[in-house]
Each structure stands twice: as structure tokens, then as C-alpha cells.
Amino acid sequence: MLLSYTEENYLKALLKITFDSGVEKVGTNELASALDVKPATANDMLKKLKEKMLVDYKKYGKINLTSEGKKIAIEIIRKHRLWETFLYQKLEFSWDEVHEVAEQLEHIQSQKLVDKLDKFLAYPEFDPHGDPIPNSKGEIKVYHKKTLSEMTPGTTCTMVAVKDNSSPFLQYVVKVGLGINNEIKIISIQEYDLMMVIEVNGQRSTVSQKFAENIYIVNK
Amino acid sequence: MLLSYTEENYLKALLKITFDSGVEKVGTNELASALDVKPATANDMLKKLKEKMLVDYKKYGKINLTSEGKKIAIEIIRKHRLWETFLYQKLEFSWDEVHEVAEQLEHIQSQKLVDKLDKFLAYPEFDPHGDPIPNSKGEIKVYHKKTLSEMTPGTTCTMVAVKDNSSPFLQYVVKVGLGINNEIKIISIQEYDLMMVIEVNGQRSTVSQKFAENIYIVNK
DNA sequence: AAATATTGTTAGATTAACCTAACTTTGTAT
DNA sequence: ATACAAAGTTAGGTTAATCTAACAATATTT
Ligand SMILES: [Mn+2]
Ligand SMILES: [Mn+2]
Ligand SMILES: [Mn+2]
Ligand SMILES: [Mn+2]
Numbered sequence: 001m002l003l004s005y006t007e008e009n010y011l012k013a014l015l016k017i018t019f020d021s022g023v024e025k026v027g028t029n030e031l032a033s034a035l036d037v038k039p040a041t042a043n044d045m046l047k048k049l050k051e052k053m054l055v056d057y058k059k060y061g062k063i064n065l066t067s068e069g070k071k072i073a074i075e076i077i078r079k080h081r082l083w084e085t086f087l088y089q090k091l092e093f094s095w096d097e098v099h100e101v102a103e104q105l106e107h108i109q110s111q112k113l114v115d116k117l118d119k120f121l122a123y124p125e126f127d128p129h130g131d132p133i134p135n136s137k138g139e140i141k142v143y144h145k146k147t148l149s150e151m152t153p154g155t156t157c158t159m160v161a162v163k164d165n166s167s168p169f170l171q172y173v174v175k176v177g178l179g180i181n182n183e184i185k186i187i188s189i190q191e192y193d194l195m196m197v198i199e200v201n202g203q204r205s206t207v208s209q210k211f212a213e214n215i216y217i218v219n220k
Numbered sequence: 221m222l223l224s225y226t227e228e229n230y231l232k233a234l235l236k237i238t239f240d241s242g243v244e245k246v247g248t249n250e251l252a253s254a255l256d257v258k259p260a261t262a263n264d265m266l267k268k269l270k271e272k273m274l275v276d277y278k279k280y281g282k283i284n285l286t287s288e289g290k291k292i293a294i295e296i297i298r299k300h301r302l303w304e305t306f307l308y309q310k311l312e313f314s315w316d317e318v319h320e321v322a323e324q325l326e327h328i329q330s331q332k333l334v335d336k337l338d339k340f341l342a343y344p345e346f347d348p349h350g351d352p353i354p355n356s357k358g359e360i361k362v363y364h365k366k367t368l369s370e371m372t373p374g375t376t377c378t379m380v381a382v383k384d385n386s387s388p389f390l391q392y393v394v395k396v397g398l399g400i401n402n403e404i405k406i407i408s409i410q411e412y413d414l415m416m417v418i419e420v421n422g423q424r425s426t427v428s429q430k431f432a433e434n435i436y437i438v439n440k
Numbered sequence: 441a442a443a444t445a446t447t448g449t450t451a452g453a454t455t456a457a458c459c460t461a462a463c464t465t466t467g468t469a470t
Numbered sequence: 471a472t473a474c475a476a477a478g479t480t481a482g483g484t485t486a487a488t489c490t491a492a493c494a495a496t497a498t499t500t
Pocket of ligand 3: 385
């Protein structure tokens with residue numbers, strides 16, 4: 001089935017919302033705001049996607065991807081993350097620059113291109129942000145449940161991924177001396193506003209709770 | 221200036237027509253048929269491109285790209301040919317498969333991507349079809365004026381490029397044992413229908429005039 | 441120079457993706 | 471249980487890119 005660029009973005013957004021929020025109670029407003037359109041617009045598209053049997057929903061009910069819809073969404077995420085890896089590893093892009101371009105490249109239609117790119121990159125498992133790349137069968141390892149904000153003072157953890165992919169956030173992460181696989185020591189947490197003092201390779205920084213919620217970690 | 225995918229294709233088509241036909245008297249019908257739309261549609265788009273000062277034309281007159289329009293068209297051709305080279309050299313695509321995918325990739329908007337891709341490929345001068353790749357300043361070497369159909373029996377030449385980029389033609393070229401930089405010996409030409417007997421690496425084949433018109437060559 | 445053929449233009453319609461404004465349904469708080 | 475707020479839907483409209491059908495201008499042929 002051939003989908004438009006726009007339709008693909010709706011499917012991808014639906015999947016990402018369920019990934020990020022954990023729950024799968026996706027609503028029209030939430031979907032619309034993720035795509036930066038008005039709820040009325042999202043509603044129109046939902047009718048079309050329902051017609052194409054890619055989403056499952058009824059008036060005033062919750063939205064779910066069908067298995068076909070989910071399959072397509074995963075394929076788009078696979079392409080997105082493979083392209084990000086290509087840009088980062090082969091073309092010397094920095095990790096805060098890859099996302100924007102991958103947003104375009106993920107819509108290129110060519111099964112052969114995806115397969116060959118995957119091979120060229122030696123079947124990478126993670127993208128530059130630490131997110132798992134679905135394999136050619138559409139299987140994704142679901143990782144990172146825990147964020148830096150859940151850690152307690154005195155403990156140490158390893159950063160495995162970032163939740164926010166925006167350029168400003170990623171540049172901030174670099175400024176703090178952080179990157180994928182770095183060790184983070186939690187020095188202290190301010191009771192009042194949950195500001196956290198962390199140490200990375202000897203460099204101490206104070207970061208906000210919002211910042212800490214966007215760093216995925218695993219325990220040491 | 222941000223152009224739509226469609227607008228870019230009109231500019232590219234205008235430039236390609238003047239390249240291929242030599243003359244720059246491009247008309248509405250010709251443009252429409254190159255883009256596989258109806259003349260009425262092309263006419264609407266011409267008004268829009270004129271408004272944006274990318275083409276120069278008046279009612280019932282001939283169509284010309286402005287220098288700005290030409291600059292953009294060359295940039296798209298540059299991207300197209302760089303992507304074809306990437307697919308061919310790095311991803312093991314065959315030369316009859318690259319064009320279709322490059323038609324999509326040429327519309328990706330990122331100056332950095334183009335520059336880095338060019339560097340990654342070591343600043344290639346020709347694409348897999350032998351066509352020159354415009355450099356970052358938009359300069360193109362205009363090559364291939366002569367085709368195999370202009371050769372006479374007993375002479376020898378070297379194939380430098382193909383005019384037709386379609387998959388069936390390119391597969392036929394391979395079947396005849398031909399490729400870029402191969403030597404072609406013209407054995408004989410049939411007076412009646414201009415069929416040509418050629419020899420490539422010891423392999424003799426009879427090819428039509430239409431075939432011969434789509435092979436660019438230089439004299440030995 | 442007329443007649444005819446070719447080429448180019450206009451008018452009016454359609455579809456996809458968006459919008460605003462008004463309305464309806466569902467959920468929450470008094 | 472009612473009232474209010476939040477979420478979701480519908481109606482009607484816009485723009486970009488396409489179409490068909492009718493018309494107008496230009497080019498070619500007799
Ligand atoms: Mn991304
Ligand atoms: Mn990523
Ligand atoms: Mn091509
Ligand atoms: Mn080419």
C-alpha cells in the first residue's frame with residue numbers, strides 16, 4: 001500500500017506516543033499536538049487511516065494502530081534511525097543535526113535502499129541517540145525505562161540514550177560533558193526543586209529535573 | 221526560497237529539456253509531456269514559477285529559466301547525480317536501479333548533506349551513466365555531443381555516457397556487453413534501416429538506430 | 441490568403457491536507 | 471446530580487496540484 005508522506009507521519013506519531021508515554025490511550029488532541037496540526041485535522045486523517053485499516057477507533061473512542069499500521073510505523077522508525085546512523089557515522093554529522101534530515105530521509109520508498117543501507121552500516125543496533133533500530137523483521141528491543149531523574153544521591157549509572165532528540169537539548173548534553181555510555185555519578189539532589197548535581201568524567205554540573213527526565217540510564 | 225517537490229521537478233525538467241534538445245525553445249506541451257501532466261497543468265505552474273521569478277515567459281511565448289531558476293535546477297541535478305553515484309558505488313546498486321531512487325533523494329533539503337555526500341564520494345566528476353556532476357559552485361562540464369549513430373563503418377570510438385536512463389535500455393546496454401569507457405568498433409551499417417553491427421570486447425551485436433542514438437561516444 | 445492543424449490558455453471541478461468556528465460528548469468537581 | 475471543563479467532532483472554507491472541456495493564438499499547408 002502506498003502512503004503519502006503525511007499519512008506516514010501520522011502512523012509514526014501514533015507509535016512514538018505509545019512508546020514514549022508507555023500507555024496506549026492516544027487521543028485526538030495529543031496526536032494533533034505531536035504533529036503540530038489542529039485536532040480537526042487529525043480527526044480527518046484518522047477517518048482516512050481507519051478506512052485504510054491502519055488504525056482502529058470509533059467516534060470519541062481511543063486510537064490504536066492495527067497490526068498493519070504498526071508494521072508500517074516500525075518500518076519508518078527503522079529507516080529514520082538507519083539514516084541517522086549513516087549521517088553520524090559516515091558523513092560526520094553531529095548527533096544534534098541528524099534528526100532533522102532523517103525526518104526527510106525516512107520517507108524515501110525503496111526496500112532495496114533500506115536493506116543495502118543496513119548492510120553498509122553493518123547492521124547497527126542503536127542509533128546515535130542510543131535508540132534501538134528495528135531489524136528487518138520489524139523486531140525492536142524495548143530498552144530504557146529508567147531515567148536519570150529516578151536516581152538517588154550517591155549512586156552511579158550509565159547513560160544509554162536520550163529521550164528528547166531536539167538540537168538545543170542535545171547540545172546542552174554535550175556541554176555537560178555527557179554522551180552515550182558515559183558514567184554519571186549523582187552527587188546530590190535539591191529537595192525543593194529537584195535540581196541534581198552530577199559528575200561526568202570529573203566534571204560537575206547542576207541539571208534540572210526536566211533535563212534528568214530526558215536522559216535514559218541503566219544502573220551501574 | 222523554499223520550493224515544493226513539484227516546483228523543483230518543473231525547474232529540473234526545463235533544464236533537462238534544454239540540455240537534451242540543445243535548443244532552448246521549450247513549450248508548454250513539451251514540458252507537460254516531460255512531466256507526465258496535461259498542458260493545462262503545466263501552464264498553471266508556469267504562472268506560479270513566473271510569479272516567483274524562476275522562469276521567464278509571456279503568454280504564447282517561449283519558456284526560459286531565469287538565472288535563479290537555473291541555479292536551483294542545477295543544484296537538483298547535482299543532488300540527483302551525487303545520490304546515483306552513492307547508490308552505485310557504496311550500496312551496490314546496479315546502474316539501471318539508481319535513477320528511480322535518486323528521483324526521490326534529489327529533493328532532500330540539506331546543504332550540509334550535499335556537501336558531506338560529495339566529500340564522502342571524493343568529489344566525483346561523473347555519475348554511473350557518464351553524466352557530469354555539477355560542482356558545488358554549480359559549474360557543469362558540457363560533454364557528449366556525439367552519439368554512436370553518427371559513426372561510420374570501420375571506425376572505433378569509446379562510450380562515455382548514455383542518454384536514456386531507463387532500466388530497460390540500460391539492461392539492454394549491459395546485454396550487448398557495453399559499459400562506460402568501453403571501446404566500440406563499428407563493423408557495418410545497413411543502408412535501409414540504419415541497423416548497426418558493432419563489436420565490443422570481441423562480442424558482435426546488431427543494434428537499432430534508436431539504440432545507437434542513446435549512446436554518447438568520443439572518437440578514438 | 442484561407443483552411444487546417446498544432447500549440448497554448450482559460451474556466452470550472454476534484455482531491456489531499458490543512459484551517460476556524462461552532463457544536464457534541466465525555467470526564468471532573470462541586 | 472448538576473455544572474463546568476476538557477476532549478473530540480462536524481461544517482464549511484482555503485490552497486496546491488491535478489484534471490477535462492472549451493476556447494484562442496500561432497504555425498503550416500494548400
Ligand atoms: Mn530522530
Ligand atoms: Mn534517534
Ligand atoms: Mn538519473
Ligand atoms: Mn544519471
